[in-house]
Amino acid sequence: MGYVFGLFAALLFGANDSVTKVVLDSGLSPTQVTQFRTLGTFLIAGVVLLAVDRSAFRLPWKQVGVMAVLGVVGLALLQVTYAYAIQLLPVGIALLLEYLAVLIVALVAFIFFKERVKARLWVSIGCVIVGLTIVAQIWASHLDPLGVVMALAAAATLAIYFLVGERQVTATSPLAVAFWTSGFAALFWAFFSGWWNVDPAIVAKPVSLTGNLAGVIVPLGVPLAWLIVMGSFLPFLLSFSALGRLKATAGGIVASSEVIFAFVVAWLWLGEELSPLQLVGAAIVLAGIILAQTARPDKVVDADLALVRRPD
DSSP: OHHHHHHHHHHHHHHHHHHHHHHHHTTOOHHHHHHHHHHHHHHHHHHHHHHHOGGGGOOOHHHHHHHHHHHIIIIIHHHHHHHHHHHHSOHHHHHHHHTTHHHHHHHHHHHTSOOOOOTHHHHHHHHHHHHHHHHHTTTTTOSOHHHHHHHHHHHHHHHHHHHHHHHHTTTSOHHHHHHHHHHHHHHHHHTTSOGGGSOGGGGGOEEEOOGGGTTOEEETHHHHHHHHIIIIIHHHHHHHHHHTTSOHHHHHHHHHTHHHHHHHHIIIIIOOOOOHHHHHHHHHHHHHHHHHHTSSOHHHHHHHHTTSSOOO
């Protein structure tokens, strides 16, 4: 059941990337979409906690500042940078770049925290560099430079979420971390997202699902609701359920399958294709990510995996 939960969560997260692209194409800005998603996650997590763990609402003062940093840097900025990235890049490539966070965490843990890591970390670095060079086709410069910058910024903010969050998830439940961080993220974007410029009637605006589903027209509220419930909260809970049944290494490998699902969904739905050479490069990058995930000690990786998927 752990593998079933983990794979289903990865599938939902992978599909969510294409849904996000459809919503962004409808006219909402990345900051506005991020505002709605963080606020929706906060409200749903709050309702669930109200039913199962009301003690999570009593957060010690010493944790408030840390949760605020997690929410603003590790969630609010993460989601908006990734949203900009998938506007400018193919979904699969943006996700590959974002998943470099796993590599960044391992390097930071080794260099700054003096954590013992396995020798495979250096092999993973080589795989990622070679694979990304092939996928990006640097010699042809096919990728939007700003999109690449945004995807790398998303990787950096996700790494911060891992590094700070792994110390917090042991002090409270992962669901409580999701509640507080999404709350601070929603509060942050309440001042900058421009939500007040959004006409509430936009949820009824007919939008095309684009790509191979261009003929399917639905109200904007449908994909927006998917982003909040099926693309954020539900897979977040499924990933937690998987972590309770799998060892750290197995959980990390299952979570990394999101990259594969994202490529497949973007290909079937949006018509985003990679050349055979780029597919080889993507496979090399994914291998490097998995190696980096397994390079850290299990007791630390367990904490990372509790946060390995942000509610987005």
